[in-house]
Amino acid sequence: MAPHFVYGGAARDKEQQAAVVPYRDNDHTAWMAEHQIERAYRDRFARVGRAEEEIQRHIDLTTQTITAHAYAPSAWFLAVSRPQRPLPRGAYTMSRDDAREVLEAAKTRARVLHARELVPGPLVGMGPDIRLNPRPGLRRWVCNNLQSPMNREIITELHYDGTVVMAANLSFIRDAGAELPGQDDVLRVSERLVTACCYDFIATAQEHQRKLRLDSTLQLTALRPQAPPSPTRTHRPFPCGGG
Template identity: 85%
Template sequence: MVRQAAADNLEESDDLDWKEMLPQPPRDGRWNEFAKDVAAMANTRGGLIIFGVQDRTTALVGIDPDEVNRQQYAQWIRNHVQPYLPDLDIFELTDGTKTVLVVDVPASEMAPHFVYGGAARDKEQQTAVVPYRDNDHTAWMAEHQIERAYRDRFARVGRAEEELQRHIDFTAQTIAAHACAPSAWFIAVSRPQRPLPRGTYTMSRDEAREVLEAAKTRARVLQTRGLVPGPLVGMGDNTLLNPRPGLRRWVCNNLESPINREVITELHYDGTVVMAANLSFIRESEKPPGQDDDLLVSERLVTACCYDFVATTQEQQRKLRLDSTLQLTAAIISPEKPRAMAPRTSTWGDGPESTPPYARRPHRVQPAHTVLSPAAADDEGRSSADELCTDLMSQFGV
């Protein structure tokens, strides 16, 4: 595509910038041009910066791949652009004879991004500007444009929070309609900062089934220690292998005929994932004495839920090729009415769980939040799952 665009003399625009030379370090205390160009596209509507093509003639001259220093380029972005751009993708393309460097800049949900630089005469003096793409060149935002960009950012953040809460509330209402006994539930929602537009791509039933099966396998890879079975295992093969259509989503749940623990998993067409599991399900023979008034919350089960949720989020992310950071929210609720929740934990790892005497029994648990970058590796997924679990269980004093 790059070769064809260059041969067709495709002109630069607000979402395409040809560069003949690789990014160069700033000289004489001037702006870092690479950081400025990246921020300008992120502040506009995103686009591609392609190194190895002359901007005037669009001649494909290529670059020397041995001179590419992606770590250095990423450091320039960290040092000179605020707020940080986490979704930037830098990669090389080659046909065996010529190589180009492509910088894929997404439209940022956190715009406006400032670029910081020093003055030539006084390197200690820092200045900041807000660049943006105006057709084929970079310009600086005026005060009224910066004000509007901030208003747009706050509006986007508000809508994203409302959407997350809407999914949590709807799932809680669904649970309350089916619950036959007081219970504490794990509910988690992941949502891309830039959801897929309606109609761009719809997973088939077979693809949704593949995502869930792959997530069940990935959850075992993420776990570094033995845990109780999580929601994906608890759904059983019949439910897991038979996702049903919902409102622009695929739905798997066993609420109508729960064999063991009630579980809900939803894969939305826009990239959202919803997962819920009954934390209080426990057989009468296993119920500890003197805990009739408390809803029991197992730390091992919460941990397994967090791992299953993150694994499902990662697999859906890969299937849909989402290039946006994901916002993850997890909560523990009592859908009927607030009741005391007692944590169950084990001092000896795999030993039996009990409620520590010093533990708190909160009636409400605040939601925990984290983020997951595009195509996150296993280490980042494991870290996100541990962060959610720690934030939830810390509220019990354990």
């Protein structure tokens, strides 16, 4: 969050305030001139803008994925975590065992957080077979069960740079006698399920940060988008049980 201002009072007038902006020049501290402060703020705003664009890119890509697999209107939990100082490309390559350790540690941590909740979170809902066998992606490991018609749709991505993406279908239909929701129908969402999703997401982001030894703060964004049915997926076996 540079530049950083240092405020002080004048010796003769305690109400008079002065501010200077220090920066490191080799082994000593110097003070920024006005044009340097202007440049530092431009760099800061550019970093924030790039970070927001990167988070929005993950949101857009995940939204496109869940929309392409939607067979009926559905409400989703979607969250993205990105460190303010992500690891550069090529600095570290996570192995499948590393990804498994992160997910299992996150599941254990989240279980303690929502021990009183009766609704399982995404880490439990995706099942051990998928959680323990993440698929390789582009500089990331991906766990999803979008191809399974029997369970709640869930996506979890662990990126090499420290980014975590998690999405879960909040309007999964459980009753075999229920009708599929229409485009204009109200989609009911369980508050306890949203809470469980938040617990699982935070636990995964923290365990991923710990595995990569990141000392940066995390930028978190969570939303509940609605996915319209894909025109190419107008029929799917009706889900019953599980989830």
